[in-house]
Amino acid sequence: MDILGLHLSPRRNGNSAAMLEEFLRGARHGGAAAESYFVADHDIRACTGCAACEETGQCVITDDDMAELYPRLATAPRIVVATSLFFYDVPAGGKALIDRAQTLWARRYRLGQTDMLRPDGRGFLLALGATKGRDLFVPVSLCVKYFFDALGLPRQFDHLFFRQIEGLGDLAGRDDYMSQIYEAGRAFGRKGRGGPGQNSE
Numbered sequence: 001m002d003i004l005g006l007h008l009s010p011r012r013n014g015n016s017a018a019m020l021e022e023f024l025r026g027a028r029h030g031g032a033a034a035e036s037y038f039v040a041d042h043d044i045r046a047c048t049g050c051a052a053c054e055e056t057g058q059c060v061i062t063d064d065d066m067a068e069l070y071p072r073l074a075t076a077p078r079i080v081v082a083t084s085l086f087f088y089d090v091p092a093g094g095k096a097l098i099d100r101a102q103t104l105w106a107r108r109y110r111l112g113q114t115d116m117l118r119p120d121g122r123g124f125l126l127a128l129g130a131t132k133g134r135d136l137f138v139p140v141s142l143c144v145k146y147f148f149d150a151l152g153l154p155r156q157f158d159h160l161f162f163r164q165i166e167g168l169g170d171l172a173g174r175d176d177y178m179s180q181i182y183e184a185g186r187a188f189g190r191k192g193r194g195g196p197g198q199n200s201e
Contacts, residue, residue: 004035101150122153
């Protein structure tokens with residue numbers, strides 16, 4: 001697997017799902033092996049903040065689907081996050097996944113484990129929201145920046161953001177947006193680098 005696509009929104013067939021699938025279609029045409037992971041299809045419990053992982057490097061919650069996801073998060077050379085926005089940030093199910101990455105953060109920053117560091121790895125953020133606010137994508141950008149850091153990926157990543165997308169099928173009806181997404185995915189799949197999106201720091 002070259003690219004792991006994480007869909008963090010609750011609707012399996014909504015706009016952000018279409019966004020991720022189009023990006024990964026482009027990535028595959030760029031030569032990458034890509035797979036998607038839809039949070040809505042899995043049982044991921046919320047982090048309890050117990051801090052046990054800071055001593056052991058392991059999460060005490062072992063009876064949900066994060067156990068199978070941790071190895072993929074720790075080894076995928078490229079990760080793309082796709083999400084809609086709920087109150088300017090990642091929906092609850094996706095945030096639960098991100099919060100559970102505390103285990104990987106603890107391995108790196110508390111236990112000094114460096115085997116998961118991927119300085120040549122890349123991240124990409126695809127996000128869309130219903131409004132047109134100037135700061136619409138600021139919270140999700142910061143959240144994903146430090147999520148990637150916890151995974152051992154560079155904090156810098158490229159992105160594509162789309163405003164005023166809300167109704168089911170709104171994105172699929174925008175050929176210009178879908179073309180941007182496809183081309184970004186193809187570039188990401190070919191070079192392991194972001195496409196036409198802007199770089200986040």
